[in-house]
Amino acid sequence: MIDFMNVSKRYANGTEALRNLSMHIDAGEFVFLTGHSGAGKSTLLRLIALLERCTQGEVLIDGHNLARVPRKQVPYFRRNIGMVFQDHRLLGDRSVFDNVALPLVIESYGHHETARRVRAALDKVGLLKKERSLPAMLSGGEQQRVGIARAVVARPTILLADEPTGNLDPLLSREIVDLFTQFNQVGVTVLIASHDIALVRRSGRRAVVIREGELWQGDFPGQGGEPAAQPPLNPDLGYAPHDASPHVSNSTGQRPGSASGSSAVAGSSRSTTPRRRT
Numbered sequence: 230m231i232d233f234m235n236v237s238k239r240y241a242n243g244t245e246a247l248r249n250l251s252m253h254i255d256a257g258e259f260v261f262l263t264g265h266s267g268a269g270k271s272t273l274l275r276l277i278a279l280l281e282r283c284t285q286g287e288v289l290i291d292g293h294n295l296a297r298v299p300r301k302q303v304p305y306f307r308r309n310i311g312m313v314f315q316d317h318r319l320l321g322d323r324s325v326f327d328n329v330a331l332p333l334v335i336e337s338y339g340h341h342e343t344a345r346r347v348r349a350a351l352d353k354v355g356l357l358k359k360e361r362s363l364p365a366m367l368s369g370g371e372q373q374r375v376g377i378a379r380a381v382v383a384r385p386t387i388l389l390a391d392e393p394t395g396n397l398d399p400l401l402s403r404e405i406v407d408l409f410t411q412f413n414q415v416g417v418t419v420l421i422a423s424h425d426i427a428l429v430r431r432s433g434r435r436a437v438v439i440r441e442g443e444l445w446q447g448d449f450p451g452q453g454g455e456p457a458a459q460p461p462l463n464p465d466l467g468y469a470p471h472d473a474s475p476h477v478s479n480s481t482g483q484r485p486g487s488a489s490g491s492s493a494v495a496g497s498s499r500s501t502t503p504r505r506r507t
């Protein structure tokens with residue numbers, strides 16, 4: 230579903246944020262993107278959301294080369310992608326309801342359909358009773374849930390999150406990951422950038438590791454949702470490079486031992502092709 234083929238990204242100031250990176254993510258997968266601050270995680274997400282374009286290589290979504298998406302088509306393309314940010318980026322002077330409704334208002338959904346979808350999204354994140362609150366009246370975890378509701382309200386097929394638990398304690402972080410898991414279980418492809426190694430380990434999910442803009446080919450500890458058996462940590466990376474794990478991405482993005490790298494959600498073949506509003 231998401232393919233990076235020898236992708237490099239050089240910013241205008243000359244910083245090479247990604248270098249010759251290739252990976253594959255299946256439809257319906259739940260993948261963590263991890264690595265140190267500055268490794269290139271946000272850049273990778275921004276390329277998928279077409280907030281940036283790569284300078285070399287190809288980014289494909291459902292086989293569509295993003296380099297060929299004309300600028301005018303970008304908002305249309307983005308309807309299929311929900312984004313969650315560490316600082317949730319809520320509008321402080323708007324209610325929870327209005328914040329979540331924003332993507333639908335931009336797309337000119339009708340009042341009735343907007344209200345229906347917003348309440349469904351708020352219900353999923355457990356905040357139906359807070360629809361009239363202002364963001365400042367909510368806890369950090371609740372604000373992040375509003376950010377997630379806003380990201381899913383237009384029913385995207387891909388959910389990207391950039392350090393969504395960065396400001397939360399471990400318990401709240403786990404709740405947020407559980408929420409992403411629920412969306413993943415109904416077929417949404419989830420990609421979360423996080424430098425929180427403990428959180429990634431605990432999740433037992435596949436981890437794509439980036440180091441200085443390149444795909445890290447070493448292994449990542451922690452499998453099957455179990456905490457890692459505490460291998461000796463690599464002082465450079467913060468985790469051991471040679472601890473075999475089936476949840477580690479190799480250069481093709483497939484799990485070692487998996488011939489097809491098949492979807493975590495059997496039979497999921499949801500398309501990112503823009504859909505009609507209902």
Ligand code: ADP
Nearest residue numbers: 240242244246265266267268269270271272273
């Ligand atoms: P991460 O999300 O892993 O912290 P980023 O993708 O934000 O990493 O950054 C990767 C590298 O690209 C860093 O060196 C960062 O300073 C640089 N970078 C990120 N955004 C820009 C930008 N808009 N212009 C120039 N350099 C950038």
